[in-house]
Amino acid sequence: MLPEAKPGPARRLVDAIRYGNSVVLTLLAMLCALLVGAIMIVIADPPTRSAMGYFFSSPWDTFTRGWHAISAGYVALFEGSVFNPDSLYSNGHTPIFGPISNTLLNAAPLILGGLAVGVAFRAGLFNIGVQGQLIMGAICAGYVGFAFRLPPLLHLLAALLAGVIGGAVWGGIAGWLKARTGAHEVISTIMMNYLALGLLNYLLGISGFQAPGSNQAISRSVHGTARLPHLLGPNLSLHLGIVIALLAALGCWWLLTRSTLGFSLRAVGANPSAARTAGMKIERSYVVVMLISGGLAGLVGCSQILGTNHALTGDIDAGFGFDAITVALLGQASPRGTIFAGLLFGAFRAGGVVMVANTGIPADVVLVIEAVIVLFLAAPALIRAIFRLRESRGGGVGVGQLAKGWNA
Known part of the structure; x- marks a missing residue:
């Protein structure tokens, strides 16, 4: 009887996405957290709330202002934690490695x-x-x-x-x-x-x-x-x-x-x-x-x-x-x-300061994003249900693993 052939890299990647390994679950949890954060940014943004008052007469204003608030917030988060393009044209006044530092x-x-x-x-x-x-x-x-x-x-x-x-x-x-x-x-x-x-x-x-x-x-x-x-x-x-x-x-x-x-x-x-x-x-x-x-x-x-x-x-x-x-x-x-x-x-901490300073978005939004990431990771079945992932072939990651310190 011939031994079973090992799956290739492409098949392993497909299986990882289909069954939701730990990396995929973590990325999906981050995506959900960013979506929750976006909703909070929209709610906290005064121009967007003002546009909601006449939503049915001009819905596009609400979407435009909401998107502007979300994009400005997350761009500021990135610029404060990874890289600020303005540092390329500031003649040294804005250190290029300041955000990553x-x-x-x-x-x-x-x-x-x-x-x-x-x-x-x-x-x-x-x-x-x-x-x-x-x-x-x-x-x-x-x-x-x-x-x-x-x-x-x-x-x-x-x-x-x-x-x-x-x-x-x-x-x-x-x-x-x-x-x-x-x-x-x-x-x-x-x-x-x-x-x-x-x-x-x-x-x-x-x-x-x-x-x-x-x-x-x-x-x-x-x-x-x-x-x-x-x-x-x-x-x-x-x-x-x-x-x-x-x-x-x-x-x-x-x-x-x-x-x-x-x-x-x-x-x-x-x-x-x-x-x-x-x-x-x-x-x-x-x-x-x-x-x-x-x-x-x-x-x-x-x-x-x-x-x-x-x-x-x-x-x-x-x-x-x-x-x-x-x-x-x-x-x-x-x-x-x-x-x-x-x-x-660390990026959330560093970028959150710039996000608050540049956009006025409450710092609590970053805390909520962090909490939601952990919340979804603590309930992997919820992520699987939202994105219709199959149960892991190995039985998944159970709550018992937390109690045992992830020794399984």
Whole structure:
């Protein structure tokens, strides 16, 4: 009997579209999200709403103004995140790489935060405490950055190490509580978010931490020797944080797919009972994975305090803690997917600022687009029903995969 021939590239592409693999589902979810965003832009646009008042007498006015609002909004989103054609004719006043620099600047902490959430997912834990862990990382890295004077490279490495340790310890506490007492990591990490935020607000008001001569809640500035260097010159904000994020993604890929520890963590996440029967130490795995997850979250804090802000404030987390959860969900907790999800959401952050400034469209439209993307990805059956895709031959992606950290 002759072996079955493998399908060619064309057939695999057709099957991917027909059955809706993960890439196709993600693209269709983005398309649906952009359509929902377009509807919101139309509703929020005053000229379009005004034209709706006399729709039946002149419907074309409504469509024209609605299309103008949608196109202007999405063009501004693109120009603020990828490329602005005006930079070609501005005689250097508008940097050509400015938009992509801002996108990568925002993507770096999102990738690191997404990796922190994703690694914990793989072990069956839902680390919702990235906000607190990045705050602790920022506190530790910032203190080393402004309280000590060291040679340039050594100072930066010391601050990065302090940030990783701060985040790892904060995450490790939640892992230890899970292992020793069974405390649910969602509850413990949420509470520790509040503890970290309260500690930060306290420190910003005491002598030695607060900026000298200031009555504002702001810390001393990190010395230049501890700051992440800029990659595209002093006029662009992109710094070494994006390189650290990509190296961290590579390290997570190796950990999860090539190491014994990674196999153990994935086994625990897939089936703790079977892993225990096989002789794996479940409790130790919980502590170890939360140490790793917290350390990655600490790097988010390092990126913020050593690369972007240079001084601690009450909003040093900038929302990256909870956006990291969305990035991990969109990236399906894989390092490669997390990179692409971080870049996408980094583009939304960078372009959203320009969209608001140039068109007056509310920034909430971008938040809705992000939320709708994740909503559709969390309900793939809905995408299949809308676009009449067939059920995957492999049975599709079930909700159980989320609970098991996408280990299937």
